[in-house]
Amino acid sequence: MNTAGAGPAAGAFEDAEPETPFGPQGRSHHSWERYSLAISLAVGIGLWWLVVAVTGLPRFVLPTPAEVVLRLVDYLPTGQLQTHIRTTLVEALLGGALGLAVGLASGYLLAKWDVAERLVAPYLVASQSVPIIAFTPMLILWFGPGTVSKVLICAIIVFFPMTINTMVGLRSVDAGLLELMRTYRASRWQILRMVEIPSALPMVFGGLKVSGTLSVLGAVVGEFVGAKAGLGYLVNYAAFQLDTPLMFVGLLALVVLGVGVFTLISLVEQRTLRWMARGRH
Amino acid sequence: MGRSAVLELSGVSYAYGSGPLATPALRNVSLTVNGGEIVSLVGPSGCGKTTLLKIVSGLLQPDRGEVRVNGLTSRGVHAGIGCIFQTPRLLPWRTVLSNVMLPLEVERVSRPQARMTAERALALVGLKGTGQRYPAELSGGMRRRVAIARALTSDPAVLLMDEPFASLDAISREKLNLEMLRLREATGKTVLFVTHSIRESVLMSDRVLVLSHRPAAVRREVRVDLGPQRDLRVQDSTEFTRLTAALREELDYGEDEERRRLDGEPEEDGA
Ligand SMILES: Nc1ncnc2c1ncn2[C@@H]1O[C@H](COP(=O)(O)OP(=O)(O)OP(=O)(O)O)[C@@H](O)[C@H]1O
Ligand SMILES: [Mg+2]
Numbered sequence: 099m100n101t102a103g104a105g106p107a108a109g110a111f112e113d114a115e116p117e118t119p120f121g122p123q124g125r126s127h128h129s130w131e132r133y134s135l136a137i138s139l140a141v142g143i144g145l146w147w148l149v150v151a152v153t154g155l156p157r158f159v160l161p162t163p164a165e166v167v168l169r170l171v172d173y174l175p176t177g178q179l180q181t182h183i184r185t186t187l188v189e190a191l192l193g194g195a196l197g198l199a200v201g202l203a204s205g206y207l208l209a210k211w212d213v214a215e216r217l218v219a220p221y222l223v224a225s226q227s228v229p230i231i232a233f234t235p236m237l238i239l240w241f242g243p244g245t246v247s248k249v250l251i252c253a254i255i256v257f258f259p260m261t262i263n264t265m266v267g268l269r270s271v272d273a274g275l276l277e278l279m280r281t282y283r284a285s286r287w288q289i290l291r292m293v294e295i296p297s298a299l300p301m302v303f304g305g306l307k308v309s310g311t312l313s314v315l316g317a318v319v320g321e322f323v324g325a326k327a328g329l330g331y332l333v334n335y336a337a338f339q340l341d342t343p344l345m346f347v348g349l350l351a352l353v354v355l356g357v358g359v360f361t362l363i364s365l366v367e368q369r370t371l372r373w374m375a376r377g378r379h
Numbered sequence: 380m381g382r383s384a385v386l387e388l389s390g391v392s393y394a395y396g397s398g399p400l401a402t403p404a405l406r407n408v409s410l411t412v413n414g415g416e417i418v419s420l421v422g423p424s425g426c427g428k429t430t431l432l433k434i435v436s437g438l439l440q441p442d443r444g445e446v447r448v449n450g451l452t453s454r455g456v457h458a459g460i461g462c463i464f465q466t467p468r469l470l471p472w473r474t475v476l477s478n479v480m481l482p483l484e485v486e487r488v489s490r491p492q493a494r495m496t497a498e499r500a501l502a503l504v505g506l507k508g509t510g511q512r513y514p515a516e517l518s519g520g521m522r523r524r525v526a527i528a529r530a531l532t533s534d535p536a537v538l539l540m541d542e543p544f545a546s547l548d549a550i551s552r553e554k555l556n557l558e559m560l561r562l563r564e565a566t567g568k569t570v571l572f573v574t575h576s577i578r579e580s581v582l583m584s585d586r587v588l589v590l591s592h593r594p595a596a597v598r599r600e601v602r603v604d605l606g607p608q609r610d611l612r613v614q615d616s617t618e619f620t621r622l623t624a625a626l627r628e629e630l631d632y633g634e635d636e637e638r639r640r641l642d643g644e645p646e647e648d649g650a
Contacts, residue, residue: 274468277438281462282485282533283455292481296472373472376513 161343166350169343178332183351185328186317189245190359193252194313198306201257205264215265222258230255230316234323243324252316256309263305267298300374303367310359318352329355384447385537385569386412386435391444393427393434394594404430406594407444415567417559419580421630422590428573429465431595432539435571436460448537461535463543465573467526469514475525476501476510482533493532500528503558505551520547527555531562537569545575553611556582560609577630581605581622582614589629599629 143163149155150162157165173179208215234251241247271294279289321330329352336344368375393405404427412418420428433439434446437456448457461482469478476497483493501510504524514522527543544552556579562568574580580587581603591598603622605613613619 272468274464274466275470278462278464278468279485280438281436281456281460282482283458284485288485292484293470296470299472371472373513373515376515 158340158342161346165343166346169341170347170350173344173347179347179351182327182329182332182348183355185245185325186314186321186330186352187355189248189317189320189328190252190313190355192245193249193316194256194309196249197253197256197309197313198260200253201260201305201309202264202302204257205261206268208261208265209268222261225254226258231319231323234320238320238324243326248317248320248325248328251320252313255312255316259305259308259312260302263301264298267301268294270301271297300371303363303371306363307360307367310363311356314352314356314359383414384411385414385416385449386410386571387445387447387450388435389445391434391441391446392594393430393439393441395430403594405434405441406596408596409444410588410597412569412571414569415563416586417563417570417572417584419584419587420571420573420590421575421577421580421587421626422595423592423630424575426590426593427595428590429541431590432462432541432571432573436462436539438462457537459536461530461533461538463526463530463538463540465541465545467514467522469522469525469529471514473513474510475506475512475514475517478514478525479510479529479532481529486533496532497528500531501525503531504528504555520551523547524551524555534566535568537571540570540572542573542575544579552579557611559583564608577623577626578614581619581626582609582611587622587626589626601626601629 147163150160153160161169170179204218208218230251233254234247237247237250241250275293275297276289279293284292317328318330318333321328322334325331329348333345333348333352336342336348388411389409391405391408392403394401394403396402408431410418420431422428430439434441435448437446437448437453437460440454445452446457448460451457469475470481473481476494479497479500480493483496488496498507498510501507504527506521506524506528509517509521514525517525523543523546530538530540544555547555559570560583563570570584572580572583574583584603587601587603588597589599589601590596601622605616605618
């Protein structure tokens with residue numbers, strides 16, 4: 099018994115794996131998070147139920163959670179919900195990716211080239227002062243009610259925060275590190291890869307977290323204005339039919355989608371920026 | 380290499396900014412460092428020592444005068460120069476080992492080779508076994524030693540060091556002083572070395588250049604004849620004491636002169 103236990107214990111003691119000290123901490127943090135999420139969900143659903151019970155509102159104004167679940171169970175086998183989710187997700191992801199790519203590139207240009215900033219900044223600010231929903235009918239008129247117009251809406255929404263965050267991230271690179279790289283006579287590309295991108299990443303991820311949820315929002319806004327599928331279309335359609343439980347099903351799917359996108363980005367961020375958590379105890 | 384000049388500065392002047400707001404930092408500085416020599420720069424804080432090193436490296440271009448490294452001028456950073464800055468300048472997202480590998484990575488040295496060199500350099504500065512840590516997890520003195528290890532990996536012929544041992548404890552400091560002396564014997568590196576410690580300047584170098592207040596000019600050159608094979612015991616010799624005393628006096632004298640220059644007129648008015 100003793101000898102059998104000594105082996106792994108000794109091994110664990112002299113273990114210098116970088117992950118080990120953070121494993122337990124990460125785990126306990128996670129289980130607490132799950133626990134709190136369950137509580138807050140339970141409380142929320144409980145309150146919802148209470149409101150329906152106390153006010154006695156009719157089903158088409160505010161259904162109970164049970165009615166929504168029943169409608170979901172009823173609706174799932176048709177396979178339509180999955181189609182709508184897929185439509186919205188594809189639009190949001192494609193548009194997000196496009197906005198991300200263009201935003202990263204323009205953020206880099208603006209950070210590196212003062213003239214560009216002076217030329218483009220007025221348009222950037224102007225584009226931000228007009229709500230995207232005002233552009234939506236025009237985009238749908240030009241590109242039709244299909245995927246393309248939604249992708250463009252998402253891309254436009256994502257573009258701005260990505261541009262700004264990339265620019266600020268690249269501008270805030272420590273001048274001392276750039277000087278260090280110059281003493282190695284590093285190429286522009288090496289400096290970008292080894293210093294500028296890693297320093298800008300925290301800002302870029304900040305922008306990405308905002309954009310991710312905005313991108314889903316963009317797709318839904320587009321679907322509201324004109325579409326044949328997607329969660330925005332579903333909610334709109336259900337409202338028109340006074341099928342409020344179905345509307346709630348659509349809204350819940352949207353929440354899950356938004357939270358999912360956000361969580362995914364956060365996970366990638368945590369993995370990529372693991373160094374930031376180190377040396378903080 | 381022998382006694383040929385590796386670093387030559389002639390009549391170098393430099394000012395930060397321009398016009399009436401310019402801050403002159405160097406005034407007509409001329410100096411020569413021969414191959415294999417260690418030359419120390421001492422001078423009051425803010426006099427322009429860091430500026431001088433940046434001019435020598437090529438990070439800054441002089442307003443007037445000329446800088447030659449191995450006989451060549453350059454519009455950018457000179458080849459074969461390694462810098463140790465006043466602050467460690469580590470990349471916080473890289474582990475210690477991969478920080479030390481950085482210059483080799485830029486030179487496109489193969490990974491296993493770079494790794495080996497970096498590990499050897501880390502061992503040299505007494506940081507064996509910390510390779511997988513991040514800079515944020517190190518003490519200030521350890522970070523400095525990482526920066527020193529990093530500068531050693533690319534094996535530059537000329538090392539420019541800006542107070543590399545400041546804020547290290549006395550024991551690590553002496554150990555690294557010795558290490559540097561041994562390195563010099565072994566590799567014949569040419570070193571230009573800024574320090575605030577008069578003791579260190581004498582211990583480490585063949586010549587000490589005393590700089591004036593800003594804008595810096597070379598106000599005196601002190602030759603250190605303590606023999607090429609040194610250890611910490613040279614500090615007990617009478618010659619060592621004589622040299623440190625002379626340097627201290629020179630710096631104090633500079634202080635007094637500066638004070639007279641700054642306060643002179645109002646004092647005369649009051650008297
Ligand atoms: N980037 C800068 N812009 C303007 N002035 C500067 C800049 N860097 C340094 N100076 C000024 O130039 C002078 C010399 O600075 P430098 O850093 O070379 O001093 P130093 O001798 O290295 O000082 P210390 O011993 O404190 O490190 C100082 O008066 C400083 O204020
Ligand atoms: Mg300095």
